[in-house]
Amino acid sequence: MSSLCFYVSSITNAMRGKEILEKNGIRAHISRLADENIKNGCGYCVFVYSDFDEAEEILRSSGIRIRGTKKMNDAE
Amino acid sequence: MKSGRLYNTVYFDNAATTWPKPAQVREAVSRALTIYGANPGRSGYQMSLSTSAKVYRCRELAAEFFNLADPSKVVFVQNCTMALNIVIKGLLRFGGRVVVSDLEHNAVMRPLYAISPKNPVFDVAAVYPGDIKRTLESFEKCIRPDTRAIVCLHASNVFGVRLPIREIGKLARKYGLAFVVDAAQSAGVAPIDMQADCIDYLCVPGHKGLYGPMGIGMLLCNSERVLPTIFEGGTGSFSTDLQQPADLPDRYESGTVNTPGILGLAAGIEFIKTRGINTIAREEMELTAYIYNQLAEMDRVSLYTPKPDLSWSVPVLSFNIKGKNSEEVAEALSKKGIAVRAGLHCAPAAHRKYGTLNTGTVRIAPSVFTTIKDARYLCSVIREIEKDN
Numbered sequence: 001m002s003s004l005c006f007y008v009s010s011i012t013n014a015m016r017g018k019e020i021l022e023k024n025g026i027r028a029h030i031s032r033l034a035d036e037n038i039k040n041g042c043g044y045c046v047f048v049y050s051d052f053d054e055a056e057e058i059l060r061s062s063g064i065r066i067r068g069t070k071k072m073n074d075a076e
Numbered sequence: 077m078k079s080g081r082l083y084n085t086v087y088f089d090n091a092a093t094t095w096p097k098p099a100q101v102r103e104a105v106s107r108a109l110t111i112y113g114a115n116p117g118r119s120g121y122q123m124s125l126s127t128s129a130k131v132y133r134c135r136e137l138a139a140e141f142f143n144l145a146d147p148s149k150v151v152f153v154q155n156c157t158m159a160l161n162i163v164i165k166g167l168l169r170f171g172g173r174v175v176v177s178d179l180e181h182n183a184v185m186r187p188l189y190a191i192s193p194k195n196p197v198f199d200v201a202a203v204y205p206g207d208i209k210r211t212l213e214s215f216e217k218c219i220r221p222d223t224r225a226i227v228c229l230h231a232s233n234v235f236g237v238r239l240p241i242r243e244i245g246k247l248a249r250k251y252g253l254a255f256v257v258d259a260a261q262s263a264g265v266a267p268i269d270m271q272a273d274c275i276d277y278l279c280v281p282g283h284k285g286l287y288g289p290m291g292i293g294m295l296l297c298n299s300e301r302v303l304p305t306i307f308e309g310g311t312g313s314f315s316t317d318l319q320q321p322a323d324l325p326d327r328y329e330s331g332t333v334n335t336p337g338i339l340g341l342a343a344g345i346e347f348i349k350t351r352g353i354n355t356i357a358r359e360e361m362e363l364t365a366y367i368y369n370q371l372a373e374m375d376r377v378s379l380y381t382p383k384p385d386l387s388w389s390v391p392v393l394s395f396n397i398k399g400k401n402s403e404e405v406a407e408a409l410s411k412k413g414i415a416v417r418a419g420l421h422c423a424p425a426a427h428r429k430y431g432t433l434n435t436g437t438v439r440i441a442p443s444v445f446t447t448i449k450d451a452r453y454l455c456s457v458i459r460e461i462e463k464d465n
Contacts, residue, residue, distance in 0.1 A: 010313040010326050011117035012148045015132035019147075030128075032120025042315040044120075063146070065323070 014044035091441035104343035108336040134342035159279035159295035166303025172224035206388035225254035230262035236392035245274030287344035292337030360391035370455040394437035
């Protein structure tokens with residue numbers, strides 16, 4: 001199963017993103033940011049496992065600033 | 077525990093801080109120290125994420141309680157005073173003035189004074205208790221071309237007078253001003269709707285009507301303004317950037333947050349929601365009105381407002397006994413196991429308005445834990461003190 005990680009700047013944004021996604025029926029979980037390509041350091045990821053485009057649209061329309069995305073596969 | 081009998085105290089100092097705290101608040105604080113003990117928003121291990129989720133839940137509860145759409149705009153601060161400092165000093169950093177009421181607490185007046193001690197940056201509007209039209213006219217007359225905001229309390233911490241914030245908010249909106257409300261004495265006993273009341277910034281203590289612990293307060297931001305900060309530091313975000321983040325809540329929330337306070341506050345808000353804010357207000361006002369009626373029958377007692385009524389006040393009452401200093405009365409009450417606060421209550425403006433600046437007043441404020449038995453006892457002791465020459 002693949003997943004998509006949305007990088008956000010803070011835990012509050014991550015929590016808010018997760019809540020909004022789950023209210024829209026999209027399962028999500030949060031983990032600490034670990035991507036050297038994301039500038040400024042620190043931050044969190046919101047992972048989703050389906051509905052990638054819809055999830056991104058929901059997050060953006062809710063005013064959550066997405067600092068980057070990364071698609072991941074099971075093996076990663 | 078009913079009415080705080082632990083120290084054989086009948087507690088009427090709830091305007092200073094509510095006591096006792098509900099059992100669920102005490103338990104939540106304990107859980108913060110035992111289960112949710114990690115630093116939220118800094119790490120990725122389970123306890124840190126679980127603690128973060130609890131902190132975020134409090135933001136959600138507060139946003140819902142005050143009708144703010146975005147929980148991330150709930151900023152945790154040390155207390156209501158800190159929230160007011162952040163907003164007032166942020167709004168006036170580059171000049172301008174504000175309109176305040178003639179009932180303000182020093183939490184508003186001292187930051188304003190500090191901005192410009194020699195040339196006041198505020199204009200004072202008179203409040204006419206229960207008379208919305210005259211009060212609004214007074215606020216409108218104070219608006220000048222360089223006015224940036226209306227900053228006012230929702231309810232007087234001394235006399236219980238409640239301001240018509242919905243109408244004042246609409247006035248602020250009409251003139252394009254920021255509207256800042258100090259809800260120190262009203263949050264938890266008077267409904268506040270940030271959208272309908274046109275409030276841009278709501279400053280709230282956690283430890284009064286919301287029944288949380290001391291040391292936690294909130295600044296709720298219903299504005300897209302990015303105000304200059306009065307303190308900066310680590311936020312767990314944008315760490316390589318020396319500039320303070322613009323995102324809320326991080327912009328005003330540097331350093332580790334008060335997790336025990338926040339979790340306790342969340343339990344306090346749940347407690348209010350379960351009981352119902354209107355029920356709480358009605359019950360407390362019934363007690364306040366009972367006390368008022370009893371005091372009104374005592375020859376040497378001075379009261380300063382009409383009989384309190386939810387249409388224009390919150391359940392807070394001030395009185396004096398002729399020929400006695402307010403502190404002397406409070407001391408006499410203390411000897412009988414009754415806790416009240418006397419003096420100026422950090423609100424010299426309100427005392428000036430009511431002619432009590434030199435004497436102070438004795439303040440009574442019930443909570444949800446106050447009983448009619450407590451009120452009867454209070455009145456009986458005041459009657460004894462009044463008759464004692």
